[in-house]
Amino acid sequence: MVANAQSRHPPGLRQIQLQRGNGIAPAIARFSRNATWAMPLVVLTGVAQALHLTDGVSTLDDSGYGRFIIAKLVLVLAAIVIGTRARRSLAARGTASILSLVRVEAAVALVVLALSAALVSSSPNPSNQQVPTFSASLAQRDIIAEITISPARVGESEIHALFTPPGGAITPVKAVKVRLELPAKNVPAIPVEMIQLGANHWSGVVQFPYAGEWTVEVLVTPDDNAQIRYSTVATIKG
Numbered sequence: 001m002v003a004n005a006q007s008r009h010p011p012g013l014r015q016i017q018l019q020r021g022n023g024i025a026p027a028i029a030r031f032s033r034n035a036t037w038a039m040p041l042v043v044l045t046g047v048a049q050a051l052h053l054t055d056g057v058s059t060l061d062d063s064g065y066g067r068f069i070i071a072k073l074v075l076v077l078a079a080i081v082i083g084t085r086a087r088r089s090l091a092a093r094g095t096a097s098i099l100s101l102v103r104v105e106a107a108v109a110l111v112v113l114a115l116s117a118a119l120v121s122s123s124p125n126p127s128n129q130q131v132p133t134f135s136a137s138l139a140q141r142d143i144i145a146e147i148t149i150s151p152a153r154v155g156e157s158e159i160h161a162l163f164t165p166p167g168g169a170i171t172p173v174k175a176v177k178v179r180l181e182l183p184a185k186n187v188p189a190i191p192v193e194m195i196q197l198g199a200n201h202w203s204g205v206v207q208f209p210y211a212g213e214w215t216v217e218v219l220v221t222p223d224d225n226a227q228i229r230y231s232t233v234a235t236i237k238g
Contacts, residue, residue: 072115079108134234136216142166143173145218145230153237154208159192161218163200175221176202184212211238 082104134152138145144164149157163173178192192204208214218230 068115072112075108075112075115079112082108132237134236136232136234138218138230138232140228140230141222141226143220143222143228145220147216147218147230147232149216149234149236152234154211156205156207157236159194159204159206159216161194161202163202163220165200165222170199172196172199173220173222174224177219178204179217179219180206180208181215181217182210182212183215185210189217208236211236 131150132152134147134149136147138147143166146160146162146164148160150160151157159178161176161178163176165171165173176194176196178194179189180192181187181189187210190206192206194202194204197203212235214234214236216232216234220228220230222228
């Protein structure tokens with residue numbers, strides 16, 4: 001029973017319990033001081049590694065891994081406040097006034113340890129998360145156009161346009177132009193330079209400055225005497 005009870009507490013807190021009534025003040029001060037500054041050192045090294053593995057502070061809340069890091073930081077700040085208060089209380093009023101604070105500090109340390117274990121099973125790589133993609137199938141004059149945007153979010157994205165003429169003919173279209181605009185923010189049409197990757201497969205790169213409902217206009221020249229216009233609305237996430 002005694003062994004089980006002691007196993008529920010960190011070693012430093014167990015030492016405090018054993019020294020109760022026999023020089024407890026130095027043990028409490030030592031435990032609080034060590035716990036207060038050891039956790040920040042460990043967590044700060046972990047945060048530095050996390051920032052190295054991710055894209056920086058601005059992306060920490062974009063993944064479970066980053067949110068675990070933020071939670072650990074908050075708890076460590078709480079532990080520092082509790083430890084500082086405990087040492088001041090010890091100096092002013094003696095050991096009896098801070099035992100509850102030391103227990104809370106130990107509990108916070110255990111939660112930080114649990115979050116550290118959870119970080120092991122989390123990936124800092126955002127590529128493991130689902131990437132938003134937009135796709136649309138459009139038809140004009142019996143020519144089917146498959147339009148895809150990936151990732152469909154603010155920043156750099158790739159646009160692919162594949163065309164299927166009637167009967168699946170492999171005769172390539174002559175030219176493809178793509179324009180993007182965001183009426184909600186009065187963003188005028190942005191031209192996208194498209195290059196031919198294969199028979200009826202064209203691709204281009206675009207920078208989306210804002211999230212919103214973007215109008216995608218595709219102008220196709222199937223032959224020297226005709227031009228076909230496709231239009232759709234793509235949802236771009238922030």
